[in-house]
Amino acid sequence: MPKIAFHLNCLTHGGAERVVTNLAGRFADAGYEVVVATEWIDDNEYELNPKVRRVNIGLKPEDENKGRLYKYIRRIKYLHDFMLCEKPDVLVAFAKLALFRALMACKKTGVPVVISVRNDPRTYYIGIRNTILIKRYIGRAAGAVFQTEEAKSFFPEKLQKISTVILNPLTPKYIEAPDADHRDKVIVNAARLVKFKNQEMLIYAFSDVYDKHQDYKLKIYGADSGDGTLERLEEAIRETHLDEEVELMGQSDSLEEDLRCASVFAYPSNYEGMPNSLMEAMALGLPCVATDCPCGGPRELIEDGVNGLLIPIKDRKALSDKICWMIEHPNEAEEMGRKARLIADKASLDAVYEQWRSYLDNVISNGKRL
Structure with a gap:
């Protein structure tokens, strides 16, 4: 069975974190090898299925006293190293910071990256910095999963053609x-x-x-x-x-x-x-x-x-x-x-899982391997 990695900041109580927790567990129950890579561990988090392995790829103690740019680069490096070490068949990055990190880190890893946009892009993805990041890195995505057609329409047509819209799974x-x-x-x-x-x-x-x-x-x-x-x-x-x-x-x-x-x-x-x-x-x-x-x-x-x-x-x-x-x-x-x-x-977990499974299996077969 394929190996799937999910990447997000943490698993604290929130919408994206709940979706990842539910999906990761369902993929694991279906026989996929599943790894969740997070930047940090919070006090108040969702509990992962025991079959799902979690890897902390955040900053190390020696990084904490460094400058902001240094930390930003190290986060990307640690995610790049994770991809090289784990070699997942696909990595799914949830939410803005994680998805841009994944698109920056995937170069020369051979790991196709699927991004999942979780908020209103006309609020969260505007401004000069985001415009530059989208223009420079969004073309690296092997696919994208949006929650609504309106969110999908914000992004370049090239990405829209390889993306899909899937509801969140209900607990x-x-x-x-x-x-x-x-x-x-x-x-x-x-x-x-x-x-x-x-x-x-x-x-x-x-x-x-x-x-x-x-x-x-x-x-x-x-x-x-x-x-x-x-x-x-x-x-x-x-x-x-x-x-x-x-x-x-x-x-x-x-x-x-x-x-x-x-x-x-x-x-x-x-x-x-x-x-x-x-x-x-x-x-x-x-x-x-x-x-x-x-x-x-x-x-x-x-x-x-x-x-x-x-x-x-x-x-x-x-x-x-x-x-x-x-x-x-x-x-x-x-x-x-x-x-x-x-x-x-x-929106049952099984119905949403089937949509994700079909889409990710297709990416694994045909996705970009940079």
Whole structure:
């Protein structure tokens, strides 16, 4: 069987890390030799399948006191050495820093590199430096996996022709969770507390909802990113005088139970790649309201008015109005949730694995070996 390497910064709780953890384990269970190469080990990480081998290729202790450029070059060298030593049949690099490192490091290794873009490229891949990097190195890619057609369209046509679009795999526990037997009077959100997720707007929108529906509460699940968002959310709660009605729940490893019986899942992001937590909420059968944000992730998942509701980004009134609509039309909302659950048919781990397997097997057969 072929040998597959995945490369990313670490396995801390996040969307790309979750996808790599799930895919690596599924490939290993299918008999592939799988190696995950990371730059560092974090305290709060996803657990890898025991069949998957992990290699730390980050900076060494003697590198730490060196300058920024030196460290940048060493990271590329260590990844290059890893490719020469491990000789994987393909290396898949997830997220911007890792994928540019991989494209720089692959020269003279004979290892085809597939890149996977995880965020909105019109936010993360703009500016002079990124333009130069794309122009100089993107042609080395043997392929690319995008989460949406909109993200794919940002990159050069030559790369688009050898790329594909694949949804993120759902963690099985969300698919296997039983149907809700009732709806609690709770609005929920689950995402890392970071500015672009815009939970701050959700709190203000909920204050408008609360004016009409004072028996409802808002619960926001997610770890603090450290960018000041947690403090802004706490201030928004104080400002709206909703200390008893809005709860910041922190990180949870049992969201399939925490969210399952909520009345509405609200997702107010300003931009996204493919939002895992929205997919998980849909798989649980939750009535969902989400922003139609770039680079098109919610739009790929939700058919407005059929299996959820879409609203413009940064539109507090639209968010509060649609949440109220869900509350006030429980039968229609429940039907949307039932249809949302069908996301499992195309985003189960097995379904997504088959798409990745087919694509990577083709790259291994035909990909660039620089």
